[in-house]
Each structure stands twice: as C-alpha cells, then as structure tokens.
Amino acid sequence: xxxxxxxxxxxxxxxxNRDKACVYxxxxxxxxxxxxxxAASWEHIINDETIISLENIALCCRGCNASKGQKKxxxxxxxxxCKTHGITEKTVxxxxxxxxxxxx
Numbered sequence: 241x242x243x244x245x246x247x248x249x250x251x252x253x254x255x256x257n258r259d260k261a262c263v264y265x266x267x268x269x270x271x272x273x274x275x276x277x278x279a280a281s282w283e284h285i286i287n288d289e290t291i292i293s294l295e296n297i298a299l300c301c302r303g304c305n306a307s308k309g310q311k312k313x314x315x316x317x318x319x320x321x322c323k324t325h326g327i328t329e330k331t332v333x334x335x336x337x338x339x340x341x342x343x344x
Contacts, residue, residue: 247282247292259299263333264308265325267301277303285313285339298335314343 247255261268262280269280283300284291287310300308307321316322317329317340329340 247297251294254294255297255299262301262304263298263336264300264304264327281305313339
C-alpha cells in the first residue's frame with residue numbers, strides 16, 4: 241500500500257498503529273495476494289483529500305472503501321452495503337463514531 245496521499249510519516253505510523261482492522265466492518269486486513277477486498281486501503285473519512293489529519297485519515301478494507309466511494313459518511317451508513325455487512329454507528333471504530341458525531 242503506497243502512500244500517494246502525502247501523509248506525513250509520523251501520521252501514517254499513528255494511523256497504522258491505531259487501525260489494525262477495517263474502521264468500518266472490523267475485519268482483519270489481509271495481504272492482497274490473499275484477497276484484494278480485505279486488503280487495507282487509505283480512507284478519507286470526509287471526502288476531502290486536503291484534510292490530512294488523524295481525524296480524517298483511516299485504514300479500511302478495499303471492499304468498504306469501494307462501497308463508500310465519494311458518498312457522505314452519514315449517507316453511506318444507511319446503504320444496503322452497510323446493512324448487509326452489519327455496519328452500524330455502534331459497530332464502527334471510534335474514529336468513525338467521532339466523525340459521525342460531527343456530521344449530526
């Protein structure tokens with residue numbers, strides 16, 4: 241996973257230390273050779289590539305990242321994908337809970 245988002249090394253290390261599993265579905269990351277859908281990918285929680293902070297950058301699985309795409313977090317949380325995968329405001333990681341609280 242290359243850092244093409246210009247995330248500073250200290251921030252990348254902090255995020256990798258915090259996000260050991262997908263911040264949305266909580267599944268453990270796998271190498272891409274095992275499964276591309278469960279491999280880790282960089283996520284801008286708020287879809288703004290200029291916001292490079294611990295509160296806006298996270299690691300999630302490629303499946304969740306592809307599903308969310310450019311949707312607003314609060315809208316995506318209502319999607320069929322989230323319903324099917326058991327993703328709710330109670331099951332997401334704290335960084336996502338915090339982002340959702342700011343959206344409300």
